[in-house]
Amino acid sequence: MTISTGNASPRPVGLGSFLRPGGRVRSLGGQVVSILVTLFGLLVLTFVIGRMMPADPVRAIVGEDATQDTYRMVYERLGLDRPIWEQFFRYLGDVVTGNFGVAIRTGQPVISDILHVMPATIELATFAIVIGAGLGIPLGVIAAVNRDKWADNVIRVFSLLGHSMPIFWTGMIGLIIFYASLGWVGGSGRMSSFYIGLVRGPTGFLLIDSLIAGDWNVFWSALNHLILPASLLGYSSSAYITRMTRSFMLDQLNQEYVTTARVKGLSRHDTIWKHAFVNIRVQLVTIVALSYGGLLEGAVLIETVFAWPGFGQYLTNNLLIGDMNAVMTCVLIVGVIFIGLNVLSDVLYRVFDPRTR
């Protein structure tokens, strides 16, 4: 094992570095340009995917037995008779002005649909990331401290198991065991059907809304339904958090200041938690922020299994009926969330890491 000295670039080289080719911290102006270019690229990508489909967007709207005239009308209204570059600029203009079109399935504007389903997913993902980080960070530290001992190996297998499970399958097994057999948790949905519609809160976050309304039955029902999917999502995201925590922690433990701390008589516990761990906090924030975005991926699958009325289910429902406009808007939003999280972790870095000032 080589002792890493200098540690010139302590930043995690993951998705987080993607706005910074070369790994150096860029000027603010350069970063804004970089974000804009990435956003533009995102639009080009969603536009290209949306147009290259063999599926007919007009048929999806007018149905199979529409007359030729209706077909032509919709065709022209969608602007499909215009040159491709004109279509792109029209799309660009629509996106900039916040016009994402109307979803075929609900008849509502796509963006208001998404705003409506988003709280359910955010509630799920937030619970999941708390569980994932709460599990992953301590495990990562323990693994690093006990490097190559049995604890390290057990933690490795445990976290890789979480990373290897097909989450839709684990969701089903969880339902079979904890819902059908043991009856410990609620089944699918955000709450028991008995309570649906009782609380219509200002935020859309069921736990918060039911607290505001003071309705404890709804609160417990919601919590009961949330705990299983959130735990499974959290477990699956803890693998990456554990691995990165272990790796950051090993970097620190190999440095001379740790030896110095031990030599001057500081306890093992204090050396680990008050010296080494303090130095990796900033890096961990980045990792947790990125994992939070990654949860959207698991959410698509877990929401299908648990009939969770969130963003993931909205995306798959529209996929299955071939509403490309709604699908591409969802994809675009995921991309924007990802870029936003990257920028956020970058900002956190600037604020918390004195070396970047």
Added chain:
Amino acid sequence: MTDIVNAPKPASRRRSAIAPLLNVLRFLLRSPTSAFGLAVIALLVLLAIFAPLLATHDPNVQNLNNVLQPPGGNHLFGTDELGRDIFSRLLHGTRITLNIIFLVTITVGPIGLAVGTIAGYLGGIFDTILMRITDIFLSFPGLILALAFVAALGPSLNNAIIAIALTSWPPIARLARAETLTFRSSDYIAAARLQGASPFRIIMHSIVPMCLPSVMIRLTLNMATVILTAAGLGFLGLGAQPPMPEWGAMIATGRRYMLDSWWLVTFPGVSILLVSLAFNLLGDGLRDALDPKQMNRR
């Protein structure tokens, strides 16, 4: 092209590519977890090769008098809602899984290598443009982008494979670029350039072979993700279509019966879990066998 500098290169290059791989293999077998991963993968390959011999029933023959039979007796893992033998379907599913991994890997490797080495070697505007495109692809979680591609192309196994390939080349490109940057200014590249070799020739003959070992390891690491994404697409009904015995699709159809007939979803799920765990354990061992800092890249 037969001067002293170049003459011994091919032999030494080949040796330099194989010797570390043997070392890595020795290292892997010493760790119980990666040895387990290797064993499972070897078993998977053997099962796929001998699937028709080992299968007790035809995977697609329905028997409506014999539906939803629990495991045991004539049917090792029971039967599904159409009376098909689950054990035999799982066995034939190994071929689909390996097929997906193989096709994705042979597509992703060359694309990633080409983008990465060209960006890294030529630099300048090529580097900026190619890496910008890579970054845009990286700004989506893999499954979401794959969903978008399958939605556009239409649901089928082949389209799922294309979609997965289209979404998994960017990490390879980043790795190949980083490797290329470390070789770009070395003396042997300068020597080749002075002899008048074209950029294409330098990339193909001097840079790509040097990137191959690390790219191949990164591809192995990628395989667990490929399996899970393919199974996820199959589960959502966007990948392999029935009656194909793809594991994710088997779980999707078994879902309706899961509360009464647990074996419909349990066995395909355990298969996916085992194989993806095996690739993850192997990848983890590979990462440790090489410089850990270098391989932390996602």
